[in-house]
Amino acid sequence: MAKDKYTILGDKIFAAIGGPENVASLNHCMTRVRISIIDDQKVDVAALKQISGVLGVVNEETLQVVLGPGVVNKVAQAMVASVGVGLGDPFPGTTQTNQHAANKEAVSAVAAQTHAAQKAKLKQTWWRAALKHIxxxxxxxxxxFVGAGLISGIAGIMGNMQTAGMLGDNFTEFITVLKVINSGLFTYLNIYVGINTAREFGGTPGLGGIIGGLIYLPGVVAPLAINNVFTGQPLVAGQGGIIGVIFSVWLMALVEKKLHQWIPDAIDIIVVPFVTLLIMGVFTIFLVMPFAGWISSSLVGGINWVLNVxxxxxxxxxxxxxxxxxxxxxxxxxxxxxxxxxxxxxxxxxxxxxxxxxxxxxxxxxxxxxxxxxxxxxxxxxxxxxxxxxxxxxxxxxxxxxxxxxxxxxxxxxxxxxxxxxxxxxxxxxxxxxxxxxxxxxxxxxxxxxxxxxxxxxxxxxxxxxxxxxxxxxxxxxxxxxxxxxxxxxEPVPAGTEIVYEPNTPVKLVSGTEQFVAPATGDLEPLTQVKDDVFAKKIMGDGYAVEPQAKKIVAPVSGTIMSVTATKHAWTMISDHGLEIIVHLGLDTVELAGKPFDLMIKAGDKVKAGQVCGEMDLGAIEAAGKATTIATVITNMAAVAKMTAPKEKRVAANDPAIEVDVRG
Structure with missing residues (x-):
């Protein structure tokens, strides 16, 4: 039996991505096949882009192959059918037990780990890495912090009330006890931070605690002093603070790891801690603390100036x-x-x-x-x-x-x-x-x-x-x-279950001008500003976008609704003049399983420009880490004779957005 064109296209996509065995799961949205890849090294993106019928490729957390509405659901269904699973289901592994539930769970686990690693590789920055460590x-x-902080707060209130004459002297000892308990954390916080920092960066926790503790200059009691090598003034206990401790212990962990590589095992336990503490102790006392002292003096001067203002x-x-x-x-x-x-x-x-x-x-x-x-x-x-x-x-x-x-x-x-x-x-x-x-x-x-x-x-x-x-x-x-x-x-909702309206007669282009309106209240902008390459690079077509500030969604133009995704994050429509249009609510919102959306339209409905079509929960979308951008895209651009450029401005739902002249 000859394969149809959708199955053939699906086979070509499989061939370019390392075969079905390199797929953890597959689903689709209105325009893209979304593929969770197991091994990214097996994906030939260049070959994928050369396949006839593939309009574009976006390689992010999932591999997104842009095929366009009407085609994408058929190709995706053909691809999952060829391996005997459903849309969104885990693909079978490479073993022969591909029908066993345990195997599917294993594939899901591998996919989850791979996705996490890929996400970290794509989006990690030094700043995010630093915040993660902190x-x-x-x-x-x-x-x-919570326990000692509450005790500190109670002690502070009672102490202040005592100073103000609201409590008698008989509370003094109890207040002192509360302060002692609180001081068990905050007085020695540098030490605890040093221990945790060493643990986080792979150093010895005890050594990290010592580096954190030496910032207190233990054993240095007047008239003894350690002088700042740059100014000659005595160092002050505590200079460097928490940030100084984290920086010094991070370097300490690097030094300790290098020494473990260089020092023979027979003397490692003696030499490594000794040399590590010596190097990092001197570094912290003579460089980190003086640098903090320089910041201190600069700040004092700045504070005095500010106070004078x-x-x-x-x-x-x-x-x-x-x-x-x-x-x-x-x-x-x-x-x-x-x-x-x-x-x-x-x-x-x-x-x-x-x-x-x-x-x-x-x-x-x-x-x-x-x-x-x-x-x-x-x-x-x-x-x-x-x-x-x-x-x-x-x-x-x-x-x-x-x-x-x-x-x-x-x-x-x-x-x-x-x-x-x-x-x-x-x-x-x-x-x-x-x-x-x-x-x-x-x-x-x-x-x-x-x-x-x-x-x-x-x-x-x-x-x-x-x-x-x-x-x-x-x-x-x-x-x-x-x-x-x-x-x-x-829980995933199969994206291929949307109902598609099939008109009795073919849609014909009617020449004339169509007024498109803003589908929501918010900021109107060109597609090039949308943070998604499929829209920004106009792979599917041209149009405009709105960054919504209110939940109500209206039809951008008069016409007929052709399809609504089961995940309710997008719909297609044909305008009265024959333009084919996608309205996409948010970016990557297919993953939200329809929860933030409440649409009151269905395939076959006739709508007028500005007619209310539903609502989207902006807070829920943002809480899921997704953008709320609404994109309105004309996909049959060959039918467009002329289109005005959208002007960046604040608009209300149903305000004019662009005008499009349609070829007859």
Missing amino acids: SAIFIPLIPA GGAFAGFVLGLTFLPMVMFGLHQILTPIHLEMIKELGSTPLLPILAMAGGGQVGAAIALWLRAKKNKQLTRMIKGALPVGILGVGEPLIYGVTLPLGRPFITACIGGGIGGAVVGLIGNVGAITIGPSGLALIPLIANNRWFGYVLGLLAAYIGGFIVTYFFGVPKTAMQAKNEDGSLVVP
């Missing part, structure tokens, strides 16, 4: 930069400034401003909680760290939530700057002593000016929330994850 270093410390500007700069100072352990240099201000003025106006940084963290965490609610691992950490952050202990939020994600840390700093600007603008808001920030600082605000401090704190919360909600949530944070960090994968 996350691995601090996540094991989150329970300790004063007002909202000073508040913004100080609130913005305080969290980076905490990361470098440089916030301790502000203690003598606080004390001098209290001595001269009776209060320190600097502390309430710097406390706004923690408020920005709180606002950012709440925004992440709302935007990334499907990420159970992240929301669990936020739930634990948020109460501590509200009480003024920011480390759990910094190291467990915002810093590992990157962007939220920056937007949290901006929130702190906004709160600092408000406090600076109000003016004369000072603290009578130093201690925790957040809500715990309210009893210590001098001269009954606590209302100004609270306004600043609310501004920091709101600022951090708004900036993070709209600009600071990375797609990786919004991915649906279980509490163990594994991805939640929706």
Whole structure:
């Protein structure tokens, strides 16, 4: 029996990708066959592009072979039928037991591992790698941060109440006990970070702990001192901070690994730790700590200048930069400034401003909680760290939530700057002593000016929330994850089950001008700006796109609906003048199994331009790490005599987008 053209095309695709045995699973969307490849080295992309009928190839997490609507579903069905599986099902392995369920599970496992490796290879950057390491270093410390932070917050509130005369001296010993428990973590945090950093980079944890601990300069008691080799001034215990520890221990792990390669096994246990500690100890003390000292002196000069400027500007700069100072352990240099201000003025106006940084963290965490609610691992950490952050202990939020994600840390700093600007603008808001920030600082605000401090704190919360909600949530944070960090994968819906409308008479082109409208409220843009090569390179045809800001979707032109995918992420239609059109909701949204979409159209329906066709849940799409871009593409461009270029602008649904002159 002769093969039809779709089977032949499928066979050619198989031949170019290493055969069915190199396929983990296969599905399709409106225009592309989506193939999960087991071994990327066996794929001949150049040969694939040369196959007649293949319009384009996109090699990302899955291999995407662009065939176009009407063809793609038939070719995909022919390909899976030839190996005896369904769309989206695992392909059989190379063994003869290809009908056995266990074999399918094994293929799925291999595919998952391969996809993860391929994804890392394609999208990994040095910045993402660094953030991943930071996350691995601090996540094991989150329970300790939460427990010790709560104790610190309670001790701070009680201590402040005692200073304000609200508690008697009989609470002193209990408060001291709470501070001792809290200090078990925060006083020696560098050591714990050094141990975890060594473990993360493959070094000896004990050696990493020593490198972290030596930044405290143990054993150096006045009048003894170790001088900065660049300035001749004594080093200060703690210079270098957390970032200095991570950097030094990372280098230590590299040195230790090299020494293991060079030193004979017989003396390895003696020589390697000795030489590693000697080299890295000297390096840390004489280079890392002096460099941090240089940063410290520069910051002191900058802070003094900012304080002299004063007002909202000073508040913004100080609130913005305080969290980076905490990361470098440089916030301790502000203690003598606080004390001098209290001595001269009776209060320190600097502390309430710097406390706004923690408020920005709180606002950012709440925004992440709302935007990334499907990420159970992240929301669990936020739930634990948020109460501590509200009480003024920011480390759990910094190291467990915002810093590992990157962007939220920056937007949290901006929130702190906004709160600092408000406090600076109000003016004369000072603290009578130093201690925790957040809500715990309210009893210590001098001269009954606590209302100004609270306004600043609310501004920091709101600022951090708004900036993070709209600009600071990375797609990786919004991915649906279980509490163990594994991805939640929706059950696939076979994409080939859509119903296709077959008109009784052939569609004919009718000359004239057709007005296309925006399918949603949002930002109109040309296809070239879409972050998908199939659309941006106009492989399927030309048209326009909208970055939606509202969920309602309307028909872009009057015509007849020809097909709607089972995953509801796209439909095809024929306009009244005979143009063939694809409306695609989001990018790679076929993987979402239709959950974010609610379409009220079906194949065969007649629609008018601007008629409501359904809705798309923008938040759910973003939470899955997908773009919400809506692409409207004319696929039979030979029928187009002239088309106006879309102008980049904000549009409402049903606003004019482009005009198309159709050939008769």
